[in-house]
């Protein structure tokens with residue numbers, strides 16, 4: 001195993017709200033390796049953006065730690081460390097300042113991180129546009145003149161301007177039309193190989209990760225439900241929640257349908273709001289839930305090499321319970 005680029009240990013972020021404490025992130029431990037794409041999936045509210053904010057240093061954790069290339073990542077980071085980790089957000093309509101030209105937007109990180117001479121910034125910005133498949137003609141245009149896909153390309157160019165090692169991509173294609181989504185994904189794959197980038201790719205959409213991710217981390221209510229190599233996780237999901245997610249991916253052919261795990265039970269969305277003070281957070285929706293699942297939090301347990309699941313059924317505490325259909 002190569003040395004991890006990013007080490008996350010017991011990371012939690014709890015928000016105190018008027019209605020109680022929200023455990024947006026709860027004890028997440030994870031390594032991200034150089035050059036890989038780690039997809040982070042989970043439904044709305046599972047803590048994906050919270051994780052991104054902590055990795056980027058936009059917020060500090062309630063507990064736990066982060067290290068990047070062995071260096072502690074606090075909230076007050078040295079400029080040189082901040083430069084290594086860049087962000088591409090979901091909504092290309094709001095990430096670019098409407099009053100700045102494309103050149104001015106790309107120039108911001110160049111100035112912040114004092115990359116090159118100011119006189120060379122325009123040339124560098126033109127190169128960056130070409131890198132993301134756009135003509136330098138766009139340099140003096142405003143975001144309003146660009147399509148959603150073009151704006152996202154500019155956002156990617158801006159993130160790449162400072163030559164980061166790690167890109168955190170938070171739903172980078174979900175606001176785009178399907179045909180544009182595929183092109184932006186193809187661009188991201190190409191850029192990763194070209195610049196040896198490492199991606200943390202956040203999405204609520206499992207079908208997107210199949211072609212892009214090396215590993216997938218499935219989150220449920222701020223916790224890791226399952227993490228493993230992409231192909232294996234799709235072929236043989238361990239956690240009932242992962243199975244549920246995969247079974248609900250829309251498919252186009254009967255052959256594909258036949259390959260999917262079946263989820264014949266109700267999805268119990270209403271039950272999801274049931275409070276689980278202890279035990280497995282997925283228990284209210286899980287057709288396999290037993291007494292132990294309500295009483296005890298299942299630990300993240302190794303099921304195969306490099307593949308972990310937080311379910312009592314894999315940790316062996318409920319023997320012979322999961323009959324796979």
Ligand SMILES: Nc1ncnc2c1ncn2[C@@H]1O[C@H](COP(=O)(O)OP(=O)(O)OP(=O)(O)O)[C@@H](O)[C@H]1O
Pocket residue numbers: 015016017022023024025042043044045046047048049050051204
């Ligand atoms: N500043 C905050 N104050 C209080 N609660 C918060 C705050 N930020 C996030 N939360 C809560 O933390 C939980 C996780 O939120 P987060 O935005 O990380 O989810 P997400 O997985 O990114 O969801 P989505 O798919 O909708 O983007 C949610 O219940 C959310 O309401």
Ligand SMILES: [Mg+2]
Pocket residue numbers: 048049050
């Ligand atoms: Mg989010």
